[in-house]
Amino acid sequence: xxxxxxxxxxxxxxxxxxxxxxxxxxxxxxxxxxxxxxxxxxxxxxxxxxxxxxxxxxxxxxxxxxxxxxxxxxxxxxxxxxxxxxxxxxxxxxxxxxxxxxxxxxxxxxxxxxxxxxxxxxxxxxxxxxxxxxxxxxxxxxxxxxxxxxxxxxxxxxxxxxxxxxxxxxxx
Numbered sequence: 305x306x307x308x309x310x311x312x313x314x315x316x317x318x319x320x321x322x323x324x325x326x327x328x329x330x331x332x333x334x335x336x337x338x339x340x341x342x343x344x345x346x347x348x349x350x351x352x353x354x355x356x357x358x359x360x361x362x363x364x365x366x367x368x369x370x371x372x373x374x375x376x377x378x379x380x381x382x383x384x385x386x387x388x389x390x391x392x393x394x395x396x397x398x399x400x401x402x403x404x405x406x407x408x409x410x411x412x413x414x415x416x417x418x419x420x421x422x423x424x425x426x427x428x429x430x431x432x433x434x435x436x437x438x439x440x441x442x443x444x445x446x447x448x449x450x451x452x453x454x455x456x457x458x459x460x461x462x463x464x465x466x467x468x469x470x471x472x473x474x475x476x
Contacts, residue, residue, distance in 0.1 A: 306335045308351075308363040312399035318437040318464045319398070321378055346371040346427070349397070350418040352404075352411045364404045367415040368397035371427055379435060379459045379468070393423035395434040398443065416450060424475040432475060435468040437461055447471050 306327075313324040342349035352365035370376070374389030400412045423429050434452065436444050438461075450473065457470035 305339050305363070305366075306330075308366055308399065308401075309397075311401060312366075312397075315399070315402060316440065316443070318461070318466075319440055319443060321463055323463070342368060348419065348422045348426075350415050350422075352400070352415055354404075365400040365411045365415055366397060367395060367399075367419050369393050369395050369419045369423060369432070371429070379470075381459075391427070391429060393419075393427055393429045393432045395419060395432055398434075412446065413450075420473075420475055430475050432473045434471050435459070436471060437464060438466050438469055444469070444471075447473075 309320075309327055310324065313320055313322070313327055317324065341347055347368070347370045349366060349368040351363050353363050354360050371391050371393055372385055373391055374380075374386045376394050377383065377385065395416075398412075398415075400415075404411055420432060423432050432452075433455075434447065435458075436447060438458075448471075452471040452473045455470045455472050458467045460466075461468045
């Protein structure tokens with residue numbers, strides 16, 4: 305998990321709410337806590353890994369999602385969630401290693417399909433939300449191809465400047 309996150313931060317720093325140097329310096333306990341969070345109720349992480357060759361088993365892609373009530377804390381400057389707000393699924397931590405992008409057909413699609421099944425099936429939700437930095441053109445184009453549409457919502461991207469644009473996918 306650590307290795308994949310560090311590769312993601314080097315590849316597309318504006319896509320994540322942390323800096324490479326901070327992630328690199330994080331303790332083993334911090335990384336174990338991050339991994340444990342992904343299996344708590346209302347959270348999920350799906351990964352793609354190589355199944356053949358010298359690097360078999362190495363993670364090459366990941367997507368995570370979690371349920372919040374109203375906007376997630378990262379979009380509100382850390383404000384406490386509103387327990388009365390409707391539950392929503394939030395897609396985060398999206399990364400496919402450049403080594404397999406466009407070569408291993410459908411890695412991103414398979415990861416997204418698994419998150420959609422989790423959000424719709426296990427969580428009973430009808431929408432999947434995400435936030436993408438306004439300068440992350442490649443990611444925004446992928447999300448549009450998958451059916452995500454802008455909601456018009458945004459918030460300042462404090463770490464990288466600019467804004468994070470909200471998009472939503474209706475789950476059928």
